[in-house]
Amino acid sequence: MTGIMDDFMTYQQELVNGLGVSISLALLTFALGLPGGLLLAVASFNRAKAVRILAVVFVEVGRGTPALVMLQLVYYGLPVTLTAFLSAAIALSLTTAAYTSEIIRGGLRGVPAGEIEAADALGLRAFHTMRDVVVPQGLRIALPPLLGFCIIMFQATTLAFTIAVPELMAQAKSIASSNFHYFNLFLIAGLLYALITIPASIFTDRVADKLARHT
Amino acid sequence: MGHGISEAIVDPIQRPDSPAIRLHNVDKRFGEHTVLDQVSLSVDPGQVLALIGPSGAGKSTLLRCINLLERPTGGTITVDGVTIEAGHTVSANELAKLRSRVGMVFQSFNLFPHMTALKNIALPQQRVLGRSKKEAEDRAHALLKRVGLADKAQQYPTRCSGGQQQRIAIARALALDPKVMLFDEPTSALDPEVGLEVLRVMRELADEGMTMAVVTHEMQFARNVSDHLVVMSQGRILEEGDPRQIFANPQQQRTREFLRAVLERE
Numbered sequence: 390m391t392g393i394m395d396d397f398m399t400y401q402q403e404l405v406n407g408l409g410v411s412i413s414l415a416l417l418t419f420a421l422g423l424p425g426g427l428l429l430a431v432a433s434f435n436r437a438k439a440v441r442i443l444a445v446v447f448v449e450v451g452r453g454t455p456a457l458v459m460l461q462l463v464y465y466g467l468p469v470t471l472t473a474f475l476s477a478a479i480a481l482s483l484t485t486a487a488y489t490s491e492i493i494r495g496g497l498r499g500v501p502a503g504e505i506e507a508a509d510a511l512g513l514r515a516f517h518t519m520r521d522v523v524v525p526q527g528l529r530i531a532l533p534p535l536l537g538f539c540i541i542m543f544q545a546t547t548l549a550f551t552i553a554v555p556e557l558m559a560q561a562k563s564i565a566s567s568n569f570h571y572f573n574l575f576l577i578a579g580l581l582y583a584l585i586t587i588p589a590s591i592f593t594d595r596v597a598d599k600l601a602r603h604t
Numbered sequence: 605m606g607h608g609i610s611e612a613i614v615d616p617i618q619r620p621d622s623p624a625i626r627l628h629n630v631d632k633r634f635g636e637h638t639v640l641d642q643v644s645l646s647v648d649p650g651q652v653l654a655l656i657g658p659s660g661a662g663k664s665t666l667l668r669c670i671n672l673l674e675r676p677t678g679g680t681i682t683v684d685g686v687t688i689e690a691g692h693t694v695s696a697n698e699l700a701k702l703r704s705r706v707g708m709v710f711q712s713f714n715l716f717p718h719m720t721a722l723k724n725i726a727l728p729q730q731r732v733l734g735r736s737k738k739e740a741e742d743r744a745h746a747l748l749k750r751v752g753l754a755d756k757a758q759q760y761p762t763r764c765s766g767g768q769q770q771r772i773a774i775a776r777a778l779a780l781d782p783k784v785m786l787f788d789e790p791t792s793a794l795d796p797e798v799g800l801e802v803l804r805v806m807r808e809l810a811d812e813g814m815t816m817a818v819v820t821h822e823m824q825f826a827r828n829v830s831d832h833l834v835v836m837s838q839g840r841i842l843e844e845g846d847p848r849q850i851f852a853n854p855q856q857q858r859t860r861e862f863l864r865a866v867l868e869r870e
Binding site for chain 1: 659671672696700703704706707708710711714715716717727728731734773776777780
């Protein structure tokens with residue numbers, strides 16, 4: 390036990406920096422991926438069949454491709470040179486967009502048909518009905534599962550260590566391979582991830598409760 | 605006003621002889637099933653039409669054909685000079701033109717629950733007529749006052765009673781200056797007592813000369829407020845004419861049965 394504490398104190402700087410990189414990567418992933426998911430969800434309701442098909446193909450390919458494969462594909466496969474961090478953010482955003490579009494789609498579908506009919510009768514254009522009536526309510530419905538998915542994606546940022554992004558997992562591994570305290574360091578990494586995910590889960594449950602009470 | 609689709613709303617010349625609503629041979633079929641069978645009727649400007657009849661008669665479907673929430677499979681629909689022929693694809697422009705003339709009130713109110721009463725009434729004006737926020741909100745306040753809900757402007761719909769919600773919904777429709785108002789069983793989801801406050805607003809509207817088409821089970825309203833009564837059954841018009849006359853002396857056996865059934869209940 391003291392060994393674990395010692396390792397943590399010794400490598401505190403690297404580990405905390407690693408956690409910082411993990412969090413930044415996750416935030417950038419959400420900033421790019423969630424609007425992407427919304428866009429795909431809205432596109433799947435478009436009147437033009439071509440747009441709908443395009444959205445469905447994107448989503449199915451995105452969901453069908455493992456995040457790790459997506460990561461390697463963007464980093465090694467794209468003909469442009471991007472930093473490892475940016476590649477990871479793009480790859481994880483694509484996965485996030487594909488998965489969250491399905492979650493958001495479900496939320497948008499949950500908006501009562503009568504309200505959409507009322508919007509039609511008032512003469513609102515499809516775009517305004519979507520923006521002013523369907524999306525605000527649909528996102529509210531989708532919020533708890535979206536937060537849940539964000540927690541999963543935060544954990545998926547560990548995959549970025551495979552392309553040498555200096556996030557928490559990569560830091561732990563690199564320290565461990567020099568002092569061979571694999572158990573200690575991965576345990577510490579796990580605890581640090583839990584430090585974020587457990588409060589985030591509690592927060593998600595609270596939000597879900599609150600929304601359930603007010604509808 | 606003055607840009608976008610609001611230009612289409614500028615009053616066409618009101619010929620005294622042209623009806624506000626005219627349906628000609630309107631058909632609605634789902635495969636083998638016929639919901640509306642060659643229905644024709646017309647409503648003059650300022651007239652109140654009441655549609656009654658047993659459930660499943662096609663009253664609501666007919667009403668919903670007037671603003672094309674339901675697409676008829678045959679016939680023509682004319683509202684305030686805008687004619688739509690069934691069977692060809694309706695352009696977005698035609699649809700906007702038609703709907704700008706028609707307000708609708710639903711049985712289940714269908715207010716937007718994430719907006720205050722004020723915003724429910726103001727937002728459509730901004731989006732559809734291009735009014736400024738200030739202009740739209742002023743109008744919304746005036747209409748809320750008119751339906752007796754001046755103090756509910758900042759309230760969300762779920763915090764309002766059913767009767768209040770329905771009156772907000774009426775204000776929302778009126779805010780767009782429709783030429784014609786459609787009411788689809790506006791009091792059916794309400795307690796009888798609460799329904800009265802909605803009927804009072806509708807009656808005032810009728811007195812002010814609004815052209816209205818009302819699907820209703822409120823026989824008192826049909827008898828006392830409407831100018832023209834249409835009795836429907838099985839997708840057809842059974843009989844139509846002066847409400848008092850039909851109530852006093854129905855010509856059709858089916859009408860007699862229906863009126864006996866509903867009036868004996870009251």
